[in-house]
């Protein structure tokens with residue numbers, strides 16, 4: 001590996017931000033992370049998978065972090081649109097998408113990449 005490759009790798013790794021512990025996120029719920037420009041909801045499923053997306057429903061900007069997580073989706077608390085946690089897209093006949101972000105868990109610590 002040459003020096004340029006090492007620098008690039010280090011920069012990519014530093015993009016991951018520690019946002020907390022997985023046990024701080026309720027199963028089938030979410031915790032919010034505020035960035036300078038938006039709020040990101042980090043969701044935890046019943047089988048301990050984590051997903052992250054902007055806390056803004058594609059319908060009328062409802063707070064998805066307050067919705068119910070089920071079967072890889074979250075139901076918006078305002079008008080019940082169902083949003084995929086994988087890709088942020090509205091399901092069924094509804095159209096639109098919310099930005100999603102990479103998130104990972106290592107030794108119980110949750111890292112978010114913005």
Ligand code: FES
Nearest residue numbers: 057060062076079
């Ligand atoms: S704002 Fe989410 S369903 Fe209307």
